[in-house]
Amino acid sequence: FIRLIQPIIQHKLAHDRSDYISNGLVIAHVSRELSEFEHTLQDVYFFDGPSVLDAFLADSDIFSAWVNAERKSAIDSYMETIADPGAFKQLYEDEVLDRDDPKPTRIAQNVVMLISDIAERYAVVPSCMQQLQFLSTTQFPVVIALVEDVEGEIDEFSRISLAFIRDASSNVSGSGANSPFAAQLRRLASWYQTVWYVEEAARDWNDSTIYVDMWAAVCCHARALGGDADPRDWRDECDDWGEKDRKVLDDCVTLETNEEWLDGGIWERTIKTLGELKQRILELMSRAINKDTVGQLRAYRKKANWASEGVGADADVKVSIELSGLLPELSQLVSVLSELLPFSGSAYLLRSLAAELDMFLVDRVASAHQFNSSGGWQFAMDVSAISRVLHASAGGSALQGPSGQLLAKAMECARILSCSLDGEELPGNSDMALSLSEWAPAILDAATDDKEAMLVLGKLGVKHLSIEQIRQLVKRRVDFAATFSSPEMF
Secondary structure (H helix, E strand, O other), X not given: OHHHHHHHHHHHHHHOHHHHHHOOHHHHHHHHHHHHHXXXXXXXXXXXXXXXXXXXXHOHHHHHHHHHHHHHHHHHHHHHHHOOOOOOOEOOOOOOOOOOOOOOEHHXXXXXXXXXXXXXXXXXXXXXXXXXXXHHHHHHHHHHHHHHHHHHHHHHHHHHHOOOOOOOOOOOOOOHHHOHHHHHHHHHHHHHHHHHHHHHHHHHHHHOHHHHHHHHHHHHHHHHHOOXXXXXXXXXXXXXOOHHHHHHHHHOOOOOOOHHHHOOOOOHHHHHHHHHHHHHHHHHHHHHHHHHHHHOOHHHHHOOOOOOOOOOXXXXXXXXXXXXXXXXXXXXXXXXXXXXXXXXXXXXXXXHHHHHHHHXXXXXXXXXXXXXXXXXXXXXXXXXXXXXXXXXXOOHHHHOOOOOOOOHHHHHHHHHHOOOOOOOOOOOOOOOOOOHHHHHHHHHOOOOOHHHHHHHHHHOOOOOOOHHHHHHHHHHEHHHHHHOOOOOOO
């Protein structure tokens, strides 16, 4: 009876063939109906005869019509969404999702839904080779389109908007979270969240059964080719696959042990591309933040009274007046970043900013001005204030770099610049065990071995500055220079 029904179904399919070719998406529905019908025959009646679905999709015109219709539908949907001004707008309020969960934008959700829906439709296709052709022709192009569009946004932003750094002479309204600068950071963060959301979806896809089976098949195919064949290159070859390739791909049911291949996956390269794009966005944000923050330190860089500050003067002032504008702005930046990015992203940006500030404080302030111990104490207070703001951002320890301390070099500059000259304990002196007059002459002596000098300095708490930097700092202490004015030293 079953064998009599099959020809009737095949006749109906042949009769409607032209309709299917003209409306390719209908083929998805017909294929699902055929799949469910055949599963019933197999599960209930134990039928093990020829597959009508196999024969139906073996028609190259039918299969091409379905693939082309899926591709056109997906691209049309994507193009409609990306053209909307709100394409990168976050869909949910921050309170709905955890900080370390990707926050979908309209375009990100559109891409993930398109790829998931296409996979659900072609999951009934018995041929692994045809499934791979679906993946290559209908799904990957959607992700590629997103990557290219985000890259285009980044390129345009870099070309036009990287000069959005604060102009102190302008009258741009708003500050902190409401500033144009914060608005630009939100724009960059929306791209980051978009890419991150799709990247996380790709990681999930990479572990799902349908794609694991595809990966096993391309690994088997690469093994059959022999030589240096790499399964990750399957997309370059799939357009030329023939019946021999189909047999290898469709007959592969297990993935033999190969550690390199097992660590990969059908979405591996996509995940890598999205990760690199995400990092590029972070680096662009980092350059913008660093430039903006350093730009706010112009007045501090020009501060010139480090050597004239009296001991105990302005005892109630914790930081230099020139930093009064930066610290609240820095605190607001930390708050904005914690809203826009996951902890790992904001920590990366703040570590980068700390490194930039560390270099600025050493090169443009400590090494550029004359100090006495009181000025050194003021510098130490300033460095500590900046460090506290950065530490308060996100639990301190996560922001520590390789040195183990934020602003490590600037902190050591402060220790040297505020070190007691002759052992007399004065307000604001650093806690170095030896006075400047006890250790500095030996450091400046050309006959002193650099390695031995650094061992001594390490015991005094100076481990990150170079010997040359330390010597320059000592020479910046005007009170020391006045006491030890030997030409050999200076």
